[in-house]
Structure formats: structure tokens, C-alpha cells
Amino acid sequence: MDSKEHLETKIIQTKGADYMATVIAQKWGNSLGIRIPKEAAEKVGIKQGSEIELIIAENDEIITLKPKRLQKKYTLEDLLSQITPENRHNEIDFGSEGRELI
Template sequence: MSTVVAQKWGNSLGIRIPKDVADKIGIKQGSEMELNVIGNEGIITLKPKRTRKKYTLEELISQITPENRHEEIDFGIEGRELI
């Protein structure tokens, strides 16, 4: 457990996250964090906001190989198809 000191930062208060803690949870300067206050217990939790990488269509298509493609599946006729 680390002890940190709250310091004035504009109209707010800020704390510094020690480097070893930041490295351990994989955050760096500019990382977005989710801040939660638990009831009236005085407990604050910080959690790195994880965002999923958004792939382009080209990136996804480039990963298609003959090995990871499946055969066409015939589900039969559904509804009122003529063919």
C-alpha cells in the first residue's frame, strides 16, 4: 500500500500515482481513469478505462486466411424464397 498526499490543482485536488503502481496497472500520462466513491465510507477507487481497439474493415479482412475460413452452411429455405 502506498500513501499519497492530496494537493491543490486549480479548483480541484489531485494525487500523484507512484510510478511502480502506474506500471503495475498499465497506465501512463493521459490515461483515462474511472473514479468511483463507495457510499459514505470515504473509499475512492480508480480503475483504468479500457477501450477496445477499433479495427478497420481492411485490418479485419487482412486476417482472413484459408485456414480460418469455414465452409458455406446451407440453412435451407426460410420464409417465402423462390429459389
């Protein structure tokens, strides 16, 4: 690989942006890939193996990369601990339909 094929990164100051870099798209198998500069990855919390959402705005030539945030996994105990008399509703009788055994 010659020096032209290596990633080139340029840090650019842009109005309204906290960080911006220019990177080169390179062939990666049948796809194209870019490298995310270390400073940018640290700024948004991307690590090796992070899932990243790629968003393309309709009618724009803008690609947004955003780390996918993991949703908190609740246990039954967590959910039950949040029940209070104020947020608990009364039983609702929907009647019977068909041949349910109640």
C-alpha cells in the same frame, strides 16, 4: 514550495493488498490532486496522458482509480470474417408498413 508541500509517499504492507501507498492530496487549481507513485502506475499500466476512471462506492469512503481500457475498434472486414453458416440466421419478413418502396 517548502518540503511540507512536496509529495510524501509511504509504502505500506496491508493484508490482502499487493501494493498500497499513502499520498498527500494537494491543491491543483480549484481541485485537489494526488500523485501516483511510479511503482503503482507501472503495476496497473498507467502512463502520462492515460484516461483513468474514478469510482466512489456508494455509502463508503473509498475511491477507486482504474485505467480506462480502450475498446477495440472493429473494421467491417473483421466483422464480416466472423460470419459462418452456423451463426447466420435466415431472412425475416416483417411485412410492409406505410408506403415503403421495396
